[in-house]
Amino acid sequence: MGYHYLNKLFTPKSIAVFGASTNPDSVGSRILENLRKGQFGGELYPVNPKHESINGSKCYASIDEIGKIIGLAVIVTPAATIPNILRQCGDHGIKNAVVISAGFAESGTTGKKLERELHEVAKQYGIHVVGPNSLGIMRPAAKLNATFSKNQARPGKLALVSQSGAICTAILDWAEAKHIGFSTVVSIGEATDVGFGEVLNYLSMDPQTSSIIVYVEGVRNARSFMSGLRVAARMKPVVVIKAGRHEVGSKAAISHSGALVGRDDVFEAALDRAGVVRASNITQLLSTVNILSTGLRANYDRLAILTNAGGPAVMAADRSQDMNIIVPDLAPETMKQLNKVLPGNWSKGNPVDILGDANPERYAQAIKITLEDSNTDGLLILLTPQAMTSPTDVAKQVIKATAKTSKPVLACWMGDWLVGEARKLLDKAAIPSFRTPESAIEAFAHLATFRRNQKLLLQVPSSLQEDKKPDVEGARLIIESVLADGRHTLGTVESKAILAAFRIPVIQATLTHSPTEALIAAESAGFPVAMKINALNLTHKSDSGGVRLDIPNAHAVRNVYKEMIESVRQKEPDADIKGITVEHMYRSTSSRELLVGVSRDTVFGPVITFGMGGTAVEIHRDTVVALPPLNGYMINKMIAKTRVSKMLKKFRHLPAIDHKALKKVLLRISEMVCELPEIIEAEINPLIADQHGVIAVDARFHVNYAPVTGLKYDHMAIHPYPVDYVRSLQLPDGTDIIIRPIRPEDGAMEQQFVRNLSKESRYMRFMQALQELTPEMLVRFTQIDYDREMCFIATTIIDDQEVELGVSRYFITPDGDSCEFALVTADEWQGKGLGFLLMKTLMRSARDKGLATIDGEVLSNNTGMLRLMKRLGFDIKKDAQDFSIVNVRRRL
Secondary structure: OOOOHHHHOOOOOEEEEOOOOOOOOHHHHHHHHHHHHOOOOOOEEEHHHOOOOOOEEEOOOHHHHHOOOOOOOEEEOHHHEEEEEHHHHHHHOEEEEOOOOOOHHHOOOOHHHHHHHHHHHHHOOOOOEOOOOOOOOEEEHHHHHEOOOOOOOOOOEEEEEEEOOHHHHHHHHHHHHOHHHHHEEEEEOOOEEEEEOHHHHHHHOOOOOEEEEEEOEOOOHHHHHHHHHHHHHHOOOOOEOOOOOOHHHEEEEEHHHEEEOOOOHOOOOOOOHOOEEEEEOOHHHHHHHHHHHHEEEEOEEEEEEOOHHHHHHHHHHHHHHOOOOOOOOHHHHHHHHHHHHHHOOOOOOEEOOOOOOOHHHHHHHHHHHOOOOOOOOOOEEEEOOOOOOOHHHHHHHHHHHHHOOOOOOOEEOOOOOHHHHHHHHHHHOOOEEEHHHHHHHHHHHHHHHHHHHHHHOOOEEEEEOOOOOHHHHHHHHHHHHHHHOOOOOOHHHHHHHHHHHHOOOOOEEEEEEEEHHHHHHHHHHHHOOEEEEEOOOOOOOHHOOEEEEEEEEEHHHHHHHHHHHHHHHHHOOOOOOEEEEEEEOOOOOEEEEEEEEEEOOOEEEEEEEEOOOOOOOHOOOOEEEOOOOOOOOHHHHHOOOOOOOHOOOOOOOOOOOOHHHHHHHHHHHHHHHOOOEEEEEEEEEEEEEOOOOEEOOOOEEOOOOOOOOOOEEEEEEOOEEHHHEEEEEOOOOEEEEEEEEEHHHHHHHHHHHHHOOOHHHHHHHHOOOOOOOOOHHHHHHHHHOOOOOOEEEEEEEEEEEEEEEEEEEEOOOOOOEEEEEEEEEEEHHHHOOOHHHHHHHHHHHHHOOOOOOEEEEEEEOHHHHHHHHOOOEEEEEEOOOOEEEEEEEEEO
């Protein structure tokens, strides 16, 4: 893999163990023993002033005595001593540490103070710290086992990242019996410094890792977490299990890891956006590990089921429907071939029941034919140990018959004692085997879900839509006026004004303060009218008699005004009544009442809600949530998850609603959430939808001052497409170009751009011989995280086709203060000022991000690039170790 700043954490040349002990039952002793048993090839330095030697090896009183370069510090001392030990490590140039000890944020106020001090020391010295409260780390291929687990993981392609050390040990123990190996095991503990985002970013580029499983209790940094998940899921399957789905579990998770735990439905939505698969329990997780460890992948979601008993096949088919797995009809040719080799009373379809007397040869024939069916993407083989069955011999035939197929093959040998030997054979052959049909189906479903999720990862919504722009500043001025007035809740008129600023259709309301004002407003709006109490601290107005509908005439208006005021004062004496709003009563014989809302999750920030509206929202509980920003594809998926979506189509006497108008409202809400971080809560209920369009009937907003970070969209877990940087320009020769951030759909254009570069230009850019981008490089270069990096492409139209002319990009370094850049322009477009424009755009973006410096490496014979760097004001210095490279740097 290319250089990653965590490389040396997992491949140290030497390790110092602080807190090593002669007590065989101590954590320090266990870690030292594991490093030795794992045959770590580097130097080991036990550090403990209480001992002169440990198990025949010299023990050092402090790091000062070692006098050699240390690659990794493993610290097992009491929590109060750790900040000072970390300072000593920093003074001696140690850049990587694993803190095993507990007693930090999870233990209360004193522990939180210690953890803050630990974090400050790590940042001061640039030390990458895993933990505290960590089991440790493993890198089996590097013979590194810096944990106190009793397991020695075997090398493999599966990575495990967990907040819980106990979960790590349980999975490692289970995996040993299944002959499953690991590329990396990381117990991040409280993740004070190195967290999920950093580890997942590392694993995404790790060639030794083909799939990743993650155990989560809470999240400290939502932006980093989402960024790491998304970049990893673009490259390889990621499966997540989360503890704390309910309130009791959430409290336990907080006390264990010290991290924040938000709503579970929001976490589900976050995983959906990240393109990862969620396992709902440990059984599902282990089933998925079982299949991921083999490296199998499913192209689609169609599964054939082959069995010697009907009951298990029915169970498998039922679970398939639960998990959205298709059990398709077999192709006519498959049916024809199976009829030739199977008894006449076989099931004649999928599931393929080859009957209870099936011998190994019948299994082998049926497997071969079924695997060749183009209607299927995988095969589940079921076996029950009946009187005529030889489970072990059938397993041997399965191994032989499936050796050359690329389709995933899963086995489920039901029972225990009679099938034990067969299971061992299947495990050794890397054929995932399961004890129940349901667990096998769930594992295949997770493979298929990973593939489906890739489409969601390609979605890059903008913060603002390209059509009629909203009046963001006008909406912000309304919010600022409310806050300046000492309020946080907007009235109905103010709330509808915010919606109108974002081009959301509303029924205009007039705030009145007397029966006469209400009468005038009603005559202006036109009868019938609706009247609603305007009390800022009253959420459910109708419950206290604060809503009256279908008021038919002027005489009724005055009476209703008085009745409403009296009713609300009687039922809600603390209500802060500001008056009554009057609005035209919207009538439609085909309307549906919907709800659109915004809320703030403690972890992931703004969340958009959609579902069935009206006064019985809490009873129906038909809502779905999604993380902004959204686009049309995501909104369609969101709506489809609700039960009310079926009523939005043509339904009995009701015509279908204007789906386009509904989608536009949700897009506008997404814009609002992106652009107005002051919004804490918002609700449109009801949003009336019919065949003519949609209109907001009632709305409320709760706002607060936004944190001052200096960074736009910092309140969001997912950075939107930076549409602000799209610019139309003209080169000196008159060529019209567009410079814009890259998108995932630019992959083919980017690949063609690199192919068209001359051999010399490719070498100057990549500093190696390269014909074209590998699939992995193409994903990394085009599906970027706009929070961690930026990439701009310059394009023009040639023969009605968009053509890439040049590209500039930067990656933010781990210190968060600087970035490293790269630039290349097409050979025929060099010398036309294109590189200058791309670099100026890149530097502006880095400056807006708050970065202090921009750095790069240029080959010393790349004279054109060096001239450009000088023109842009970069400092130019030859590399002290490699004279073929020139280092360039500029303060921003």
